[in-house]
Amino acid sequence: MRWVAFVVFAAFLLFAAYELHPFGELDDSRMDDYIISNAQNETAANNAVTSVVFDYRGYDTLGEATVLFTAIAGALVVLRRVKK
Amino acid sequence: MIYSIPFYTVIILILVGMYAMIFRRNLIKMAIGLTIVESAVNLFLVTLGYREGGVAPIYTNLPSGIKIPEEMVLPVPQALTLTSIVIGVAILALMLSLSIMIYRHYGTLDSKKVRRLKE
């Protein structure tokens, strides 16, 4: 039963890879081209990746910092010593 | 077909990880499987952003003669990957903490022997 599910899943994913565009030839890059061209002006940073991480998608990074904070709070809660 | 090898690699990695999660009973091995799937998806994101012959989108000491933006790889997938790596670390930390507690309570990491975790 589990094998059947696994094989179906495998075929499903391989079909996805088959359908994708060839490696290195993009279907579309409007959003990224805008970011590459305007990152220096709008965020005053040379590193376009950092300007995406902290400026264009800074809210995601805030969420990600929250994830880390949550996990650490969680680990402290789970591993704390409570009397039985 | 031959140029899509990175995509197939990603799929194979996902399947390896999935195999570990579905067919292995050791909780640590399940965590390892999850991490492999996680890495595979991250790799997938990065490969999606590759542009034929592109360089990193960083202007500091950029070699001259690079066409902007046609010869730079996409920055957004790299940022997404960074986010998802950190999320992966967070999940792994919590999962290992839970495994430590399970080991402390039951003295085993075998999911069959742990009382209710049948799957």
Added chain:
Amino acid sequence: MRQDEMTPVVRTIAALIFPFIIIFSFYVIMHGHLTPGGGFQGGAIGASAIVMLIVAYGARNVKKKAKEESLSIFESIGGLVFVIVGIIGFVAASSFLYNFLVGEPLFGTIPPFGSNPGILNSGGILPILNIAVGMKVIGGLASVVLVMALAGGDEE
């Protein structure tokens, strides 16, 4: 009877290279807006320095110097700086996380378009957020490894 510590050779070398790793991590954090790297990467390097100390000296000895609670407060401060910078963005300027330092004297220099050698005093709020995230990652990863090392160590 517990054997937390490793041999003196390992401990000495760990103590010797610890400051260099920390300095390298600060370099990666500070130059995040110019070169590959940034808060997360630098933070992970810094945390790995502390993890190295935990491995070499044992979790108990490290805990005497840096408690996990104080590390997690260090982490909280990083998070607070991030949110407060975001809130200043819409209280003082236009929207949440708005890059309000572009064009200002501090960190505001806009680099010339295209290839350039890099100006450290640029990037707007990016360097500040890099430092905040760097603090957060150092504190967070170090404290979670410390807690797990302490928890794994007391089976009997």
Added chain:
Amino acid sequence: MNTDWLLQHSPALIIALPLLAAFLMPVVDRISRKARNVFAIIVLIVEEILVLFLAYDVFGGNPHIYTMGAANPLTTVPAQAAVPIRIVLEVDAMGIFMAMISATVCLAAGIYSLAFIGEEKGKGKYYTLLLLILVGMLGMELTGDMFNLFVFLEVLTIACTALIAYRSNTGDAVEGAFKFLIISSIAALFVLFAIALLYAQYDLLNMAALASAIQYSNLDKIALVLLVAAFAMKCGSVPMHFWTPDAYSVAPASITAILVAASQASLYALFRVCFSLYGVTLNLSTIGGALIIFGLLSMFVGVTMALPQKDIKRLMAYHAISQTGYMLLGVGVGLYLLTKPEFSTYGIKAMEGGIFHIINHAMYKGLLFLTSGAIFYRLKTRNLNEMGGLGHSMKWTAIFFIIGALAIAGIPPFNGFASKLLIYEAAYKVSPILSIIAMLVSILTLASFVKVFHSAFMGPKIHDVEEVPRSMLAGMAVLTFVIILFGLFPGWVVGNIVHPAAQALAEQAAYIQAVIGG
């Protein structure tokens, strides 16, 4: 600092406030216990007020748009670009409707936890994580960006896992949490993979922009399957329901109440993907049929598994699965009927029923879990056979339990009846059998809760216990108040709150237009 300014920035503020409070909590926790408790409750109350304030405006008119980090938060598409670049928060009636649920349930659970969670090491962390769950839910519900949805889904997952394992001195709690974490992280990775597939084709992450660009190619179909599978796993619909009872029964009762709202946030994400992202290109009656089948299965499996349970929280958890079935049935029938012009009024009615049921379920199931927590607080057991005669000493708890049980069974004066009636009526138009099954499940639900009431509250007085502390009663009273309010004025609620939410889901064009204009 006038009202307009506050209103404009409130989507960001709603997220930032609990986040700031969560980061401050380790510091406040050092000051004193009392300061920490007061701080947490004040933050939750302010949050509720902010959400209601924004909701008042959203239900009155247009959806709110907020672009993170832009020079003007209302310009989603920069001048030289053709597509949205930054993260856009899009708050429409459906989103704010869910946000109201989340904020209310968290407020009730927060007040309840004051006494319910003993003053032990880790209570500061407990409130931190409770606020972070709220952040996760609100982040999912207010966002208009696919990747952002994923990030907040993970915040929600991790915070929930940590709190499920809060009683880590029992093995059960840790096991339930581990199971929840495994299922959730697989689901989250599916979501991420699907996002990557969409990104690969359109180079977009914004939902509205994606919806306008989507071609319904093979890759889009694969992404849809992955997204639906992932969110169905997370919301506890039938084929992937097995984690629900384990996780729900071991978590502290206040957290279980929140978990109900959290799985509804996943349900919301499922609806958002089906309606707003794929709406135009999908064959609505097919997906409607699929949702009906999932709904029926969930209803039936949930209720039949619930009947023999001895553990009060496990029993309620199985009922949660069956109630999720009602929501899926309502929305599925709605989708199915919307494609048939002669029945389209019934279609929107069915969607209203499904959506109304979401809020009703969050309220009464939250209340029921809180009462079960109250019993646990006094007796230290979840086993029904060890209870009895509690009605003599815990009168208020008994009353709250009766209200919750009657509401879940759909007895007229309470809110469950109003939403179930809408679903029965509309489902009858598809096939009378659907209505009959739905009513049958309702009757079985009633039977099951009569059994619980009988064995827990009736009978001679066995246990010499007192009523639970006042703060726990206050937490339950908040939810009871909402249940009675909705039960007394269902027409007003449906007309002013539920109908706009259903409209917001059904009208994809308005959703797209709000972000990318034109």
